[in-house]
Amino acid sequence: MPYDALDFYDVDSLLTEEERMVRDMVRDFVDNEVLPKIEQACRDGVFPDEWRVELGNMGVLGAPLKGYGCPGLSYTAYGVICRELERGDSGLRSFASVQGSLAMYPIWDFGSEEQKNYYLPKMASGEWIGCFGLTEPDYGSNPGDMITRAEDMGDHYLLNGAKMWITNGTIAQVAVVWAKLDGVIRGFIVEDGDEGFTAPEMKGKHSLKASVTSELVFQDCKIPKDRILPGVKGLRGPFSCLNNARYGISWGAIGAAQACFDSAKEYSLSRIQFDHPIASYQLVQNKLSWMLREITKAQLLAYHLSQKKDAGTWIPEHISLAKMNNVDIALEIARAARDIHGANGILDEYPVMRHMANLESVKTYEGTHDIHNLILGRHITGIQAFTRTLE
Amino acid sequence: MTIAVLLKQVPDTTAKITVSGGRVDEGAVSKWSMSPYDEYALEYALQLKEGGGGDLVAITCGPARASKILTDAAAVGADSLVHIVSDDSGMDSSNVQNLLASAIRKTGAEVVLCGKQAADTNSGSTGPGVASILGFTCVGMVSEVSMEGDGFVAMRTSPSGNEKVSVSKPCLFAFDKAATEMRRPNVRGIMMAKKKAVESLTPADLGVTMEGSRVSLESHSAPAEKPPGQKFEGAASVPTVVSKLRDEANVI
Ligand SMILES: Cc1cc2nc3c(=O)[nH]c(=O)nc-3n(C[C@H](O)[C@H](O)[C@H](O)COP(=O)(O)OP(=O)(O)OC[C@H]3O[C@@H](n4cnc5c(N)ncnc54)[C@H](O)[C@@H]3O)c2cc1C
Numbered sequence: 001m002p003y004d005a006l007d008f009y010d011v012d013s014l015l016t017e018e019e020r021m022v023r024d025m026v027r028d029f030v031d032n033e034v035l036p037k038i039e040q041a042c043r044d045g046v047f048p049d050e051w052r053v054e055l056g057n058m059g060v061l062g063a064p065l066k067g068y069g070c071p072g073l074s075y076t077a078y079g080v081i082c083r084e085l086e087r088g089d090s091g092l093r094s095f096a097s098v099q100g101s102l103a104m105y106p107i108w109d110f111g112s113e114e115q116k117n118y119y120l121p122k123m124a125s126g127e128w129i130g131c132f133g134l135t136e137p138d139y140g141s142n143p144g145d146m147i148t149r150a151e152d153m154g155d156h157y158l159l160n161g162a163k164m165w166i167t168n169g170t171i172a173q174v175a176v177v178w179a180k181l182d183g184v185i186r187g188f189i190v191e192d193g194d195e196g197f198t199a200p201e202m203k204g205k206h207s208l209k210a211s212v213t214s215e216l217v218f219q220d221c222k223i224p225k226d227r228i229l230p231g232v233k234g235l236r237g238p239f240s241c242l243n244n245a246r247y248g249i250s251w252g253a254i255g256a257a258q259a260c261f262d263s264a265k266e267y268s269l270s271r272i273q274f275d276h277p278i279a280s281y282q283l284v285q286n287k288l289s290w291m292l293r294e295i296t297k298a299q300l301l302a303y304h305l306s307q308k309k310d311a312g313t314w315i316p317e318h319i320s321l322a323k324m325n326n327v328d329i330a331l332e333i334a335r336a337a338r339d340i341h342g343a344n345g346i347l348d349e350y351p352v353m354r355h356m357a358n359l360e361s362v363k364t365y366e367g368t369h370d371i372h373n374l375i376l377g378r379h380i381t382g383i384q385a386f387t388r389t390l391e
Numbered sequence: 392m393t394i395a396v397l398l399k400q401v402p403d404t405t406a407k408i409t410v411s412g413g414r415v416d417e418g419a420v421s422k423w424s425m426s427p428y429d430e431y432a433l434e435y436a437l438q439l440k441e442g443g444g445g446d447l448v449a450i451t452c453g454p455a456r457a458s459k460i461l462t463d464a465a466a467v468g469a470d471s472l473v474h475i476v477s478d479d480s481g482m483d484s485s486n487v488q489n490l491l492a493s494a495i496r497k498t499g500a501e502v503v504l505c506g507k508q509a510a511d512t513n514s515g516s517t518g519p520g521v522a523s524i525l526g527f528t529c530v531g532m533v534s535e536v537s538m539e540g541d542g543f544v545a546m547r548t549s550p551s552g553n554e555k556v557s558v559s560k561p562c563l564f565a566f567d568k569a570a571t572e573m574r575r576p577n578v579r580g581i582m583m584a585k586k587k588a589v590e591s592l593t594p595a596d597l598g599v600t601m602e603g604s605r606v607s608l609e610s611h612s613a614p615a616e617k618p619p620g621q622k623f624e625g626a627a628s629v630p631t632v633v634s635k636l637r638d639e640a641n642v643i
Contacts (some may be wrong), residue, residue: 025576025577025578025581071578
């Protein structure tokens with residue numbers, strides 16, 4: 001059966017013709033080049049290099065960035081791209097999120113002219129892969145207390161420390177690494193091959209198997225002076241990248257949910273138990289109509305947020321709400337879809353268990369579900385509840 | 392060299408077709424797409440353009456909604472877009488051929504590519520009809536075409552063997568399923584496509600007087616329901632199944 005993207009309220013009719021053409025292009029790529037290979041890629045634990053090439057050929061990397069060889073699309077189009085990629089696999093969308101929002105964006109916004117001219121065209125074309133190093137083994141939700149440090153040695157910087165859980169790390173040519181210089185968080189561009197820099201891959205993931213996750217290790221890593229990002233100091237740097245990536249995830253999660261819904265609908269109509277399709281039973285219909293309800297709400301949320309993003313009238317809390325809600329419902333939908341598929345739901349013949357396992361990561365990265373609750377809680381009450389002093 | 396490609400918008404091959412009042416209900420078609428054989432023609436037209444330079448004109452004849460496929464063609468590289476606007480679904484094939492031939496004449500194209508048949512009507516008459524009006528050489532069931540000197544070489548592939556032919560201008564190629572699928576657009580192409588103007592022409596603009604159709608459509612009807620599947624259980628039914636497969640289904 002060809003994929004039937006659930007769009008109950010016809011929200012896509014609000015897209016421009018250009019945005020719909022971009023959607024169809026990416027959907028075609030996912031149908032023809034991702035879905036036939038995804039299960040093998042997960043088994044092998046690899047991100048197929050031909051996907052990098054084709055993402056570059058399609059010209060979707062760094063979608064909303066303008067100039068320097070970047071696509072210059074709307075944030076809405078960027079959202080649509082994330083949704084279509086994640087309908088294929090969250091690992092594929094992660095690759096694009098990290099490349100565009102976490103590696104290209106900080107260079108585009110905070111880099112020098114020379115840095116932008118040098119890195120961005122190669123990253124937009126997919127020739128170079130980027131990664132983003134913020135999280136450390138001991139500092140996840142609380143990156144402000146990071147240990148990684150840079151020291152000014154006069155004619156170069158010396159980087160020491162370690163990052164963990166870094167998407168694309170091992171396959172990247174360019175790493176945007178956040179480290180403290182004189183106690184202040186700064187962004188540094190580290191290149192593959194820099195002395196004292198290694199990026200071993202982390203193995204054994206049950207989630208995002210088709211995405212490469214790595215450690216970044218810096219042992220007296222020498223960085224030329226012109227590789228610091230001049231335009232930003234403090235947590236605002238990494239957080240502004242995360243805002244864009246989280247925005248994309250709020251769309252991406254819908255794609256995963258749509259894929260699970262589509263599979264659950266088809267399966268329940270064809271699976272006969274007690275002489276009738278299981279879709280004819282009220283309990284199953286209740287699950288399907290709940291999925292339809294949540295996907296429709298998530299679509300409206302993402303679309304409205306995209307309009308605010310394009311108009312520049314958004315605040316980070318708007319993005320927190322959408323990331324948190326849409327990933328949450330996508331994960332619950334994946335679980336319900338897995339249930340509807342019965343034993344078949346655990347097989348890789350169906351996409352549901354893969355999406356379900358992927359979404360566990362998506363719920364955690366880019367601010368865990370509860371960290372977004374705390375962000376909203378602070379917005380509502382004016383009281384931050386991230387930390388407290390124990391009496 | 393100007394290359395023309397003829398494209399038709401048809402209900403997507405995955406769209407559900409319903410018949411009401413003896414006519415296909417077009418309003419109920421959920422998705423319209425470029426006819427699949429036309430996609431092959433467009434891909435090879437792009438390759439000819441890239442190989443020998445020149446201008447690629449994409450031409451369609453159909454109602455307002457059909458201009459979408461011209462934008463799609465522009466996104467993969469068509470240079471100019473011509474839309475013969477006609478809402479008259481009662482037009483017969485010869486009317487359509489006259490309109491297309493006049494539009495081609497207007498562009499000065501000496502080579503035309505199209506699909507061997509459209510996925511909705513499956514008439515298969517457009518290519519040969521247009522070629523005969525224009526006095527172009529017509530090669531049908533083409534699966535590949537390339538330039539050679541002043542002319543072209545085309546492959547005609549079939550399960551029973553292949554034929555390679557050479558043709559000189561002016562000529563028309565009607566495409567069967569081809570070796571290369573139509574390329575996917577990219578963001579740059581999509582953004583450029585938005586800026587390309589579609590030239591809308593009426594039959595009058597083309598100087599074509601629409602004579603009454605010689606073939607008039609009486610009615611459409613849905614295909615007969617397929618007979619239900621048959622189910623056999625147990626080893627005893629093997630001989631029956633074998634004989635059915637051999638004598639009725641002709642598969643063994
Ligand atoms: C597959 C994958 C890819 C990743 N890619 C990257 C990447 O490319 N770059 C990068 O920098 N990072 C990346 N990460 C790391 C990710 O951002 C972190 O895992 C995330 O920020 C959470 O940190 P943590 O895992 O240390 O969990 P912790 O911060 O230890 O959280 C554990 C639990 O405690 C809760 N918690 C924490 N603090 C509080 C609090 N104050 N109040 C209440 N509850 C709290 C959390 O909500 C969570 O439930 C990736 C992670 C994964 C799984």
